[in-house]
Amino acid sequence: MTLHVTSGDPRVAEVWASLASVTDPELDESVTELRFVTQVEVDAEDRVHIGFRLPTYWCAANFAFLMADDMRVAVSSLPWVRQVLVDLRDHMYSDTINEGLAQGRSFKSTFSDEAADEDLDDLRRTFRIKAFQRRQEAVIRHLLDRGWTVQAILDLDCPHLATLAIDDPEAARQRSRYLEIRREFGGSGDMAFTTAQGEPVDPRNFAEYLSLLRRVRINTEFNGHLCRGLLQARYDDPAPDGEPTLADFIAGRVATGNTGGNDGCRK
């Protein structure tokens, strides 16, 4: 394919920005922050080419498909984009997934035999609930650490939580992610903290409830630690501490062409 793009092309930054909103469903972290996306290029026909990779050859195919599809949808919403071509590399189902996506097929039809009873929407929802619980735990824990009583926490409503002064940047990030997901779960009322089913939390069972949220978080973090470590071991890229953020991409501090990450893969 012939690619005509420079890293200074503002459209490349637009693509990166929209990819940043796509998350790994299990980790609830952005695919750009996780360094899964290695390449964004725009060709002369306004087609976007996205290269991405995963921590192992074995990463579950349904997650891989889901992420790739989300990327396609997110980037397609940019007004100038004519087509999005997602290229998953070094995965056991690279070819199958890339082909399925290019033909606009569903996961079910792409993996007709093995995925007969798989419903990606169910999967997406399961992980979305976990993200809700995990972010909620982080916000509650922050408030508890700052001396809030259980009752005061349970009395809080969304507008107050949204405007609460939070000095810790990580806690603030957790709050904004939580409030985003809060719109999908937790019922129609204004209460800041409810169960994922929208039920109020009984203050008498608060410790148990928090313990449940905590287990959800521990599971997710296990995957997060492992995935980051495995990705690092597999591709031996620049150190994880200094990993490029979206801001780096937009400011052009990171080459947005093929960074060679793919070439570094052991075959």
Add this chain to the structure above:
Amino acid sequence: MFKTAEGEEIFIIDGHTHLWDGSKENQKNIHGGQFIDCFYGYHTALSPKEYVWPKEKFDKYGAETMYNDLFVEGYDDMAIFQPTYLKDFYVNGFNTTEQNAVLKEKYPDRFILNGAWDPRDGEAGIEALHELVEKYKIQGVKLYTAEWKGASKGWKLTDEWAQRYMAECVKLGVKNIHVHKGPTILPLNRDAFDVADIDDAATSFPELNFIVEHCGLPRLDDFCWIAVQEPNVYGGLAVALPFIHSRPDYFNQVISELLFWLGPDRLLYGSDYAIWSPKWMVEKFMAHELPDNIKKDKGVDLDLDAKRKILGLNAAKLYGIDVPAHKAKLSGTAPAGAEEKTMAQVAEVLGD
């Protein structure tokens, strides 16, 4: 043997070890290559730097290296072999009972030899299980439910044939069923490492002990839930334990959950050698203390008593090891000076 500062000897049974051959020569296809590469990813991501091996050594380290790492450099007193066949990926299998048996024969007091079965082998597999018991007197098996076999990418303990195999285990006295329930890899959509089928198996076969290797991680909540209900379910700490080095805060959270839900009597240490070396892991585990806020929060403690049980006493109970008698036996056995020939035989069998 690990000695505390006070001079107490801690008896250590490493619940999860392998002698594998992941070398290029043994790889059948790209899956074999990617499988050992993935292990190497775990190894490099979570080992202290000074314990990271070159890839070539990791692929195939051989029997002598293993003995040395576990018992000479490391503090293990005994180690349990957990075979992983993967015959669809490796010409001679990745880590088979027969390969492991060679080391067991040379150091009978050091190793506990486990077998394996696969319900997809049907009647022939039942016969093979009988042979394993007869030949090696095995008391346990390692089950790898995500192993590929032709078109099949895995199986569940709830499968009809799996039930028959477990019934056979009861009959034969193979009472320790180690099941790999760890991080997600394929098969495709249904995760064969999902821990849910343990529940049914543990209820149906109360005579058997189910040691859930890797504690079902990342499905720790499912695992804890099941283990609370089923008294014959245990947690193997392999893969959870190495976090003690690179992510100690995270390790504290995991171990405190396990201590809270299962207690110190149902957890087993395992290095997962050669993914990780037992030396540093035992040192760090013995030196490790839970922070006060976690102790208070969860009402648990990783004290010396808990460490003793996790590192050896719990496994000793499952495998009928009389610890004081075994300690005496081990201190009396010099590691075979007149057995050079045997070591050569070891090398021959392993193709070193």
